[in-house]
Amino acid sequence: MAMPSRLHLLSLAALAFAGVVAPDDAFAQGFPPVVPTPAQVRPAVDQAITQLMAAPKVQKVLDALKADHARTVDDLKMLTEIEAPPFKEQKRAEAFLARLRALGLADAKIDAEGNVIGLRKGSGGGPKLVVTAHLDTVFPAGTDVKVKERDGKLYAPGISDDTRALTVLLSWLKALNDSDVQTVGDLLFVASVGEEELGNLRGMKRLFADHLDIDGMVGLEPVPDGGVLILGTGSHRHEVTFKGPGGHSYAAFGQVPSAIHAMGRAIAKIAEVRTPASPKTTFTVGTVSGGTSVNTIAPDAKMAIDIRSDAMAPLLETEKKILATIDESVAEENRRWNVDTLSASARLIGDRPGGMTPASSAIVETAVRANTAFGQQTLLSGASTDANVPMSLGIPTIVIGGGGKTGGFHALGEWIDVTEAWKGAQNSLVTVLGLVGVQGVSQPLLEKRAPRSR
Amino acid sequence: MAMPSRLHLLSLAALAFAGVVAPDDAFAQGFPPVVPTPAQVRPAVDQAITQLMAAPKVQKVLDALKADHARTVDDLKMLTEIEAPPFKEQKRAEAFLARLRALGLADAKIDAEGNVIGLRKGSGGGPKLVVTAHLDTVFPAGTDVKVKERDGKLYAPGISDDTRALTVLLSWLKALNDSDVQTVGDLLFVASVGEEELGNLRGMKRLFADHLDIDGMVGLEPVPDGGVLILGTGSHRHEVTFKGPGGHSYAAFGQVPSAIHAMGRAIAKIAEVRTPASPKTTFTVGTVSGGTSVNTIAPDAKMAIDIRSDAMAPLLETEKKILATIDESVAEENRRWNVDTLSASARLIGDRPGGMTPASSAIVETAVRANTAFGQQTLLSGASTDANVPMSLGIPTIVIGGGGKTGGFHALGEWIDVTEAWKGAQNSLVTVLGLVGVQGVSQPLLEKRAPRSR
Numbered sequence: 062m063a064m065p066s067r068l069h070l071l072s073l074a075a076l077a078f079a080g081v082v083a084p085d086d087a088f089a090q091g092f093p094p095v096v097p098t099p100a101q102v103r104p105a106v107d108q109a110i111t112q113l114m115a116a117p118k119v120q121k122v123l124d125a126l127k128a129d130h131a132r133t134v135d136d137l138k139m140l141t142e143i144e145a146p147p148f149k150e151q152k153r154a155e156a157f158l159a160r161l162r163a164l165g166l167a168d169a170k171i172d173a174e175g176n177v178i179g180l181r182k183g184s185g186g187g188p189k190l191v192v193t194a195h196l197d198t199v200f201p202a203g204t205d206v207k208v209k210e211r212d213g214k215l216y217a218p219g220i221s222d223d224t225r226a227l228t229v230l231l232s233w234l235k236a237l238n239d240s241d242v243q244t245v246g247d248l249l250f251v252a253s254v255g256e257e258e259l260g261n262l263r264g265m266k267r268l269f270a271d272h273l274d275i276d277g278m279v280g281l282e283p284v285p286d287g288g289v290l291i292l293g294t295g296s297h298r299h300e301v302t303f304k305g306p307g308g309h310s311y312a313a314f315g316q317v318p319s320a321i322h323a324m325g326r327a328i329a330k331i332a333e334v335r336t337p338a339s340p341k342t343t344f345t346v347g348t349v350s351g352g353t354s355v356n357t358i359a360p361d362a363k364m365a366i367d368i369r370s371d372a373m374a375p376l377l378e379t380e381k382k383i384l385a386t387i388d389e390s391v392a393e394e395n396r397r398w399n400v401d402t403l404s405a406s407a408r409l410i411g412d413r414p415g416g417m418t419p420a421s422s423a424i425v426e427t428a429v430r431a432n433t434a435f436g437q438q439t440l441l442s443g444a445s446t447d448a449n450v451p452m453s454l455g456i457p458t459i460v461i462g463g464g465g466k467t468g469g470f471h472a473l474g475e476w477i478d479v480t481e482a483w484k485g486a487q488n489s490l491v492t493v494l495g496l497v498g499v500q501g502v503s504q505p506l507l508e509k510r511a512p513r514s515r
Numbered sequence: 516m517a518m519p520s521r522l523h524l525l526s527l528a529a530l531a532f533a534g535v536v537a538p539d540d541a542f543a544q545g546f547p548p549v550v551p552t553p554a555q556v557r558p559a560v561d562q563a564i565t566q567l568m569a570a571p572k573v574q575k576v577l578d579a580l581k582a583d584h585a586r587t588v589d590d591l592k593m594l595t596e597i598e599a600p601p602f603k604e605q606k607r608a609e610a611f612l613a614r615l616r617a618l619g620l621a622d623a624k625i626d627a628e629g630n631v632i633g634l635r636k637g638s639g640g641g642p643k644l645v646v647t648a649h650l651d652t653v654f655p656a657g658t659d660v661k662v663k664e665r666d667g668k669l670y671a672p673g674i675s676d677d678t679r680a681l682t683v684l685l686s687w688l689k690a691l692n693d694s695d696v697q698t699v700g701d702l703l704f705v706a707s708v709g710e711e712e713l714g715n716l717r718g719m720k721r722l723f724a725d726h727l728d729i730d731g732m733v734g735l736e737p738v739p740d741g742g743v744l745i746l747g748t749g750s751h752r753h754e755v756t757f758k759g760p761g762g763h764s765y766a767a768f769g770q771v772p773s774a775i776h777a778m779g780r781a782i783a784k785i786a787e788v789r790t791p792a793s794p795k796t797t798f799t800v801g802t803v804s805g806g807t808s809v810n811t812i813a814p815d816a817k818m819a820i821d822i823r824s825d826a827m828a829p830l831l832e833t834e835k836k837i838l839a840t841i842d843e844s845v846a847e848e849n850r851r852w853n854v855d856t857l858s859a860s861a862r863l864i865g866d867r868p869g870g871m872t873p874a875s876s877a878i879v880e881t882a883v884r885a886n887t888a889f890g891q892q893t894l895l896s897g898a899s900t901d902a903n904v905p906m907s908l909g910i911p912t913i914v915i916g917g918g919g920k921t922g923g924f925h926a927l928g929e930w931i932d933v934t935e936a937w938k939g940a941q942n943s944l945v946t947v948l949g950l951v952g953v954q955g956v957s958q959p960l961l962e963k964r965a966p967r968s969r
Contacts, residue, residue, distance in 0.1 A: 294765060298809050310821045311748060314797035321800045321818075325782020332776035332851060343768035346775045347809040352802030355752050355819040355865070359801060364775075365809040367764045397786065411809070 102426035125236035174267035187246025188276035194226030195256035221467035226281035229463035246497030265450035284462035292443025295415020307360025318403035321359035326390035340372035414453030556880035579690035628721035641700025642730035648680030649710035675921035680735035683917035700951030719904035744914035746897025749869020761814025772857035780844035794825035868907030
């Protein structure tokens with residue numbers, strides 16, 4: 062889960078996910094979700110989840126998850142203690158791949174971007190659902206990732222975001238295999254790279270470019286029980302550099318354009334850009350720097366721009382307006398001094414697509430109904446995660462939790478309390494099984510889509 | 516002489532003063548001065564200088580200057596090796612004061628700002644002329660100021676700018692006293708503080724505030740033989756700081772103004788300010804910085820503005836226009852988000868008044884005619900020096916050299932070649948004697964002015 066983006070969430074419920082407010086408090090205090098939770102679900106969803114919860118075979122899987130708890134915690138410690146800084150996920154990927162293979166996905170592999178991918182085929186004719194967790198953490202190489210136990214909690218950088226989720230994927234696989242459960246649709250197990258920060262979701266971008274037949278995705282993140290992320294705010298970031306010849310403020314005056322003046326012209330125009338309130342679309346020039354000295358016509362200036370939106374169309378439209386101000390401003394500054402010696406260039410430094418899964422979609426209703434089965438009220442919220450990629454493609458996608466109480470993400474004090482964490486793993490697996498269906502028990506709730514074209 | 520400001524000079528002759536181009540080359544290549552040198556001088560000027568050059572008493576003084584050369588070089592080494600960083604001129608001031616007293620100005624003293632001041636009274640009824648050099652250098656405390664001799668040159672930080680001039684004042688005083696020359700007008704010997712950089716001419720500002728009866732000034736700087744500075748470009752510098760509450764680029768969007776956006780609005784307006792070509796008036800936003808991160812609405816931003824003019828009125832008018840953009844931009848940014856949480860404040864960080872002594876004035880013609888007497892062609896140019904203060908007050912003021920070839924100002928490799936340097940000291944003293952007159956030889960060419968009011 063990308064922290065800075067998580068703060069997108071607007072609602073203080075977001076802070077609950079960040080561990081600032083305990084999730085229960087967040088719910089108790091009635092913080093508004095991004096959209097209301099559906100009061101009812103369609104009959105097919107209700108029927109499928111009812112069938113699953115009643116099926117002895119499914120009950121056996123859920124019991125297996127509970128019984129696997131201690132082993133899962135061992136996996137958690139093992140994987141957490143393998144560093145996985147941005148762009149350096151390989152060692153952890155290899156350890157995860159070895160586990161996937163040992164647990165029955167012999168053909169699992171690491172793709173060209175570094176994602177670990179293993180397919181558990183269904184009985185046929187069903188949808189293909191990706192279930193994911195991300196390998197990378199925000200922590201640089203050399204961070205102390207030794208797991209420490211204190212006051213009933215496990216402390217270590219990255220332990221809850223997102224290593225717990227990696228172990229839930231493994232536990233699901235083991236329980237399904239040990240209980241001989243045959244899903245109708247395919248499950249594509251993915252441990253992704255590049256979810257955090259400058260990774261810019263490179264793992265997911267590659268996955269969805271390589272696999273055009275994915276019908277839906279369930280991402281696992283340290284979301285508290287009952288939480289369902291359906292909004293993935295997209296963001297594009299640009300660093301814009303202005304360059305001119307520079308010169309003495311008095312001697313060269315009138316002959317030389319100013320990189321700072323051109324940038325100021327651009328910022329003034331950007332400050333007046335208008336964006337829709339819904340889908341919420343925002344922008345800011347977050348940082349500026351430039352110039353040599355007070356008495357030098359600036360030869361250089363630089364600014365970093367952040368543009369975000371809950372939907373791709375207004376994101377791209379706002380970006381277009383903002384980038385247009387750069388060229389206009391350069392032209393104005395050159396015209397002011399009758400020269401052509403000033404130029405500017407923009408570099409994309411952040412690229413997270415975005416989108417939203419409708420609250421009324423089957424995938425969301427499935428999660429809502431599964432939550433109900435586990436006594437959890439649903440909160441529909443948003444964050445910037447791997448899910449942004451499929452959401453931007455219109456592929457049904459949700460992000461849910463894998464159990465445990467968590468907090469301190471992106472800080473050295475990150476922690477997880479694994480007490481009864483299996484309950485979260487059970488709850489989310491029922492959602493997944495509802496979507497792909499279980500042979501002899503329920504039909505898939507996720508629809509097969511026409512394959513995307515390249 | 517203030518280096519950055521010296522680059523004002525527009526003409527490449529400026530570079531000659533900076534030692535980049537040898538002065539002779541500068542002349543030879545015909546670089547244009549800021550205004551043409553008068554082809555003729557008024558008869559009174561011609562007559563006075565002719566009388567002075569012919570007078571045995573004056574010739575005796577000039578011979579005394581030549582004879583004093585070696586002692587002057589000793590003074591130069593002694594004073595150069597007493598550090599005088601900005602705002603830390605006191606030790607050198609005390610040494611200079613001791614010399615002034617020893618050479619006959621028993622009542623010399625250090626004023627409240629730190630200037631050394633000694634009055635050599637005339638016979639009465641004449642003008643009061645200030646003759647100055649500045650004590651301070653640009654070099655910070657701890658700089659190696661030991662004088663090194665190499666290839667016939669003396670090397671040391673500050674040796675030519677402006678320590679040589681200090682020794683010329685002392686040599687003039689000794690020669691006048693030894694030769695029993697009585698001037699008609701008064702000579703106020705001043706070694707000033709605060710000429711360089713952030714000193715902002717504090718010594719001169721104080722001198723002209725304390726002494727309302729000064730009729731003219733001759734400043735000594737490392738100007739090559741024949742050079743006469745008549746233009747003192749004024750400058751005002753402001754540091755403007757914008758402050759707002761800051762906030763997350765997405766979560767707080769719409770509720771929080773941006774310090775960077777407000778600053779950009781101001782810069783865009785400043786970029787369109789128009790100034791007169793003559794008196795040349797210039798401006799630039801030289802440096803900018805601000806913001807916390809790309810995804811934070813900036814809580815702060817800062818810019819440094821340089822405004823210059825060859826005359827005070829357009830300087831002040833341009834400053835007014837520029838400062839007005841700050842308030843307008845703050846108001847616009849607050850209005851954009853319907854808040855009042857953004858503010859800005861400007862701090863004056865540079866304050867050098869400016870002005871120009873007309874090329875047709877008696878003081879300039881006196882220098883031109885004295886140069887002719889020494890076989891020197893005159894180049895009328897400009898710089899930012901102590902002379903800016905009296906120029907801004909309309910008091911007849913010129914800056915001339917004190918002899919020697921000089922270069923490398925404001926760099927650790929600063930040097931002076933004192934070969935025949937006495938010739939420059941003679942030439943400039945004749946200019947001074949022309950202005951104040953010598954009893955029994957010539958009438959003062961400098962007019963007495965009505966005292967200024969406080």
